[in-house]
Amino acid sequence: MPKLGAEPIRRAALVKATIETVGEAGSLEVTVAQIARRAGMSSALAHHYFGSKEQIFLAAMRSILTLYGAEVRGALSTATTAESRLRAIVSGSFAPGSFRRETISAWLNFYVLAQTLPEAYRLLRVYQRRLRSNLRHELRPLVGARAEAVARGLGALIDGVYIRAALADGAPDRAYALKIVTEYLDRELEVRE
Amino acid sequence: MPKLGAEPIRRAALVKATIETVGEAGSLEVTVAQIARRAGMSSALAHHYFGSKEQIFLAAMRSILTLYGAEVRGALSTATTAESRLRAIVSGSFAPGSFRRETISAWLNFYVLAQTLPEAYRLLRVYQRRLRSNLRHELRPLVGARAEAVARGLGALIDGVYIRAALADGAPDRAYALKIVTEYLDRELEVRE
DNA sequence: GTTTTTGTTGATTGACGAGTCAATAAACTT
DNA sequence: AAGTTTATTGACTCGTCAATCAACAAAAAC
Numbered sequence A, B: 001m002p003k004l005g006a007e008p009i010r011r012a013a014l015v016k017a018t019i020e021t022v023g024e025a026g027s028l029e030v031t032v033a034q035i036a037r038r039a040g041m042s043s044a045l046a047h048h049y050f051g052s053k054e055q056i057f058l059a060a061m062r063s064i065l066t067l068y069g070a071e072v073r074g075a076l077s078t079a080t081t082a083e084s085r086l087r088a089i090v091s092g093s094f095a096p097g098s099f100r101r102e103t104i105s106a107w108l109n110f111y112v113l114a115q116t117l118p119e120a121y122r123l124l125r126v127y128q129r130r131l132r133s134n135l136r137h138e139l140r141p142l143v144g145a146r147a148e149a150v151a152r153g154l155g156a157l158i159d160g161v162y163i164r165a166a167l168a169d170g171a172p173d174r175a176y177a178l179k180i181v182t183e184y185l186d187r188e189l190e191v192r193e
Numbered sequence C: 001g002t003t004t005t006t007g008t009t010g011a012t013t014g015a016c017g018a019g020t021c022a023a024t025a026a027a028c029t030t
Numbered sequence D: 001a002a003g004t005t006t007a008t009t010g011a012c013t014c015g016t017c018a019a020t021c022a023a024c025a026a027a028a029a030c
Helices: A008-027 A030-040 A044-048 A053-076 A081-095 A100-111 A118-167 A174-189 B006-025 B032-038 B044-049 B054-079 B082-093 B103-113 B120-166 B176-191
Strands: none
Touching: A008 A030, A008 A044, A008 A100, A008 A118, A008 B006, A030 A044, A030 A053, A030 A118, A030 B082, A044 B082, A053 A081, A053 A100, A053 A118, A081 A174, A100 A118, A100 B082, A100 B103, A118 A174, A118 B120, A174 B176, B006 B032, B006 B054, B032 B044, B032 B054, B044 B054, B044 B082, B054 B082, B054 B103, B054 B120, B082 B120, B082 B176, B103 B120, B120 B176
């Protein structure tokens, strides 16, 4: 009984189910059937809309990165000074929408996917470059020439805190994650000499 | 033509081949046959010695963690002061033996494996705890109460730099990786107030 | 010199899973 | 109302792969 206009709903449901399934399984070795079942449809329909498992994964990854970007942009919207913008980027990175168990686990898996799938690699690089560029831009007036190195350090630290959260048992501790990254930033911002 | 005493040689060859194969493929989705071929034997023999693919992976992971531990211990052996020991741990983490493309990629994949395989999880936790404990111990006399947070930060940063290296194209830049982590450490060690 | 242990593999089994297809049905179009 | 487009699925194909097995070979033990 086809209600028309199902496509976008189905696609969204599949993306959501993919993140959940991969997140729960902690692995990309999940079947299209599992994902489809979770999204309330047959695996044939999933293939009908996405063509391949690969495309399903890519769509899920895009969704995660888009959400992350929106989260950061949201945090950024109210900030004006360089320092407050910097802190907004950091805290946006750990916003509740992104910093959730399944999402983090899925993130880690997509990181691995980027080693194999060129398109996934490209997506991740875009995100990394944008993040670093944002950080560098705000850091420049605060730490001058060290901006590049600090931006890279911050980016790596954020990733590190993320994947450690994937492994920690229990719900990810947003406050603590934020504290670690914030302290790093605080130290770097204490201008000397 | 069986030369006796083949077992340890075969096992080592399989472990090496596993790290290489996983590292090159950038994925755990490699077949036992691929690994075995690379190690110069039939897949049946691989199963004969390890029983299952899972056990092969675990042995490879143990090997990586053991090498890493040895590398750190080696760097530590010549250091005496708390600060030099701290720096030894950090630079040991990026020793040429561990900080190599395939190894890093394999590491990342084993990180993912730890989400699925309890034994892999256990191994990784042991490594993490030992690292943090070492760092904390050397940090205590230098940064006092902040030792715990700094140790966690350092651990996360090291992991972050590692996985970023897995994704960077070209050979991993040890000097740069070291520089980032060292700068973090420098900032934290600049005692104030 | 026969039996046992260790090493080794080709062939096979059995399961699983991505992707396809034919068929069915409800909407929209003309 | 006939035809077209969109939605949907059960059944099937085809490939892959972990794991097992039967068999063979050489060294060691007896």
